[in-house]
Amino acid sequence: MQELTTTRHNFQIDPYTHVWGWEIPVYLFLGGLVAGMMIISGYFLFSKRYKETNCACYTLPLISLILLSLGMFALFLDLEHKLYVWRLYTTFRITSPMSWGAWILILVYPVIIANLLMGPPKLFVDKFPALNKITTYINSRQRLIQNIGVANMLLGGMLGIYTGVLLSTMGSRPLWNTSILSVLFLVSGLSTAAAFVHMIAKNVYERELLAKADNGFLTIELFVFALLLIGLTTSSGVHIEAAKLLISGIYAPAFWVFVIGIGIVIPLIIQLMAVNHKIKHTPVAPVLVIVGGLILRFIIVYAGQYSHYLNAHFK
The missing domain is CATH 1.20.120 (Four Helix Bundle (Hemerythrin (Met), subunit A))
Structure with missing residues (x-):
């Protein structure tokens, strides 16, 4: 299967005929920003700053979800064959930076959502009262919170590094x-x-x-x-x-x-x-x-x- 990447030429990067516009720089910027916020939020969780009611670790997950989604949308706009993006998730190629990146981006979402569920916005709770049970369950387990923090730092680091790997592999x-x-x-x-x-x-x-x-x-x-x-x-x-x-x-x-x-x-x-x-x-x-x-x-x-x-x- 040909590798699907951000290109307009047969799902492969053509280093001489394809010109990237604003979409890729914006995606790289938002991806790096979210990666940094995940690491910061993860550090606050691991260091038990979540016990402070005004800790930034309660506001960063929602912002991260929005910004990451905007970044992925910018990446999606750069694809010519948009209907075939799902093919990235039918296989995993260990030597492919795009394969790694696609799966890292997917794994990042549940970790951010787990962080978000520690203190979901009141609007979400009012609409979905069942969230209270999940929030109570998470907040009553200190080790789980710290594991969420470690996962945030780990995947945030991987996301931040990947934004550079995406370019550095192009000889x-x-x-x-x-x-x-x-x-x-x-x-x-x-x-x-x-x-x-x-x-x-x-x-x-x-x-x-x-x-x-x-x-x-x-x-x-x-x-x-x-x-x-x-x-x-x-x-x-x-x-x-x-x-x-x-x-x-x-x-x-x-x-x-x-x-x-x-x-x-x-x-x-x-x-x-x-x-x-x-x-x-x-x-x-x-x-x-x-x-x-x-x-x-x-x-x-x-x-x-x-x-x-x-x-x-x-x-």
Whole structure:
């Protein structure tokens, strides 16, 4: 059976004739954001913060379900043969990134729903009173709650890494063909999720914690970018040309200004001052981190499509 992927050419990725539009970057961004929120929610469950009635772990599952569904819808829109998407679930190919991704996305839903059932919205409870029994059952078992937390962190990590693996396995695109990309997307997903939760969290301790955590993620992200560019510039000629797209080429202005400057450096400075109580916490930094994370996916996807062997050798 031919592998079904996000393409418009016979269910296979054609690295030279297919051009991805906005759907794939949006899907990668929302997938990374949800992955980060799952890890954060899972950590709160495992560390017993669920005992706080205003814990973010009660609001994140519903938001995660909505955002993940929107991401999958964007992915669905990129398919030409939409009626055959079910074929991904009739088999499992251990060497296929799309096969892994399809099943990870399916397994993520029940874990998020299990988290949601710990404190479902009042609207759901009023419409389905039987949910009260499930909520009571879960909340009366501490070990079950912690297992839900572990499952959230595990599958969230797998989802975050997968968003990078989806691109890094394509050898025809030098910019994507690096294992560092998976780490970059995972750290970026954690950073955008920490920024988002910091912005919406009602618990003061959690806001402070996530601001500090995001500072760490942003710092790590800078190091990962450095490793990515060093790895590319010390490799073959086509990889050097791919790196130049970000360093000094046509995508360099957007990369340095919107991703590195506005998306990482400026919010890092603001949040460092905020956690050291030199200024008040503000939503400006989290918004910049989220926007920077979205622009990062667009730049990586678009620059990666441009960075193929023909562009490197036949300019």
